Amino acid sequence: MTRKDVPTEFLGFARPKGRAGTRNTLLVLGINGLVTRAAERISAALPGSRLVATPYGRGQLGRDKDMHTAQLIGLGAHPNVGAVLIVAADRPTAESIANGIADRSARPVEIVSLDDVEEDALALTATGIRLGGALARLISGQPRTPLPVAELFLGIECGHSDATSGLFSNPLSGAAADHLVERGGTVVIGETLEWLGAEHVLAKRAADAAIGRAVVAAVESRERAVSTLGVDLLYNNPGYENVRGGLSTIEEKSLGAIAKAGSSPIRSVLDFAEPPATSGLHVMDGPGFSPESMTGFAASGAQIMLFTTGAGNSFCSLLAPTIKISAHPHAALRTEQIDFDASALWRGEATLPDMTEGLLSRIIDVASGLSTWGEVYGEGNESFARFGSSF
């Protein structure tokens, strides 16, 4: 498919290691729930910085601890982060996270910990502001330069979906995803339980048989975990509202959801927050709640999110500009929330190929610095997902 009007480059921030940034911000990263408020005070004193502060950090074991560490390192090494100030309770943990971030991103990382200031949280704040200020100034001089769209890594999410999502917004984002993958870009979708009923279709699109089996196994594993709670996901699914809206089977419902990934071969099944080893389309075995799902995408390195919605949904990633897409004729007019109005598809006034060119151009604009509504209004957040409870 040729789309000669779509730019092949965007203006981004070249990085010493890893994908280019679509933003260049100082990240204040609170890695322990004991210093959350101090991290908030430091970030508030440094306008333009972004704050991610976990409420956890102690009493975590096994896979739960690994998953927490993967999110901290992944968010710290995010392509849109120019430098990181780690705010910590103890220095050894901070150094371990800092080394993980530096190994993956080769970007400047500074640490301030309660260890350094005799457990004085106000001294921690003052030291953090000075260290963070120096980092903010350091990265402020970096210019945007032309970079190939192959550098782009899209995370695609859907939320508050309706009939317009499966018919239009999801196939539209899928077409944009296909275009970027053809040009060497990277795409991820997640929300494992939204593959239920369509896992055979995803499996057939896997680049090899082992990946196909991993897709099916991921769904089965979560389905089993849910059924041990006494819940049958297939009972009443599609539910009453789905059936009333015209959805007949679970396959139809899930096919509508996975349409947002497009039709490229699936290169791997990623663990939660795991960076993809190659370009192309990947699926992430992760939770279905958008704030957690998108934090997994961000921690794996996605620098732009596409978020399709029917009725509207204001949630955005903090680190990756989130492009809200709706084809609902009323919701799409909510211009303080919807970044791309696809309702002309519903009204029959535009074709999918035309609309795809428009969406691709919008993606390039946002990658090059155009603010999303979520950025304008500060809707972005990151939510740490857990695998178990604390000990």
Added chain:
Amino acid sequence: MPADNSSSGTAWNAVVIDTADNVAVALMELTDTAVVERGTAIECVVLREPVAPGHKFALRAIAAGDPVIKYGQAIGIATSDIAEGAGVHVHNVRSNRASSA
């Protein structure tokens, strides 16, 4: 651009998502004739019954036991013969996934 359709004021009133599909989706309450967008072509389907917005109808006859195809994929199996232009929903299609679980 597609031809005008007087019943809706826009070009078409139903869509086909994939060229392999044997069902289309109504974009509004349809009672008589569906004007279907299929890629760049427009085709008319005479409906056997009213079809609600978001609901499906058959683009061609589907025999009992044959797959119902949407998004280019089987979304289930026809449980009875479905005539061209007839509604396709839970009364005449069943899931493959649920029946095997």
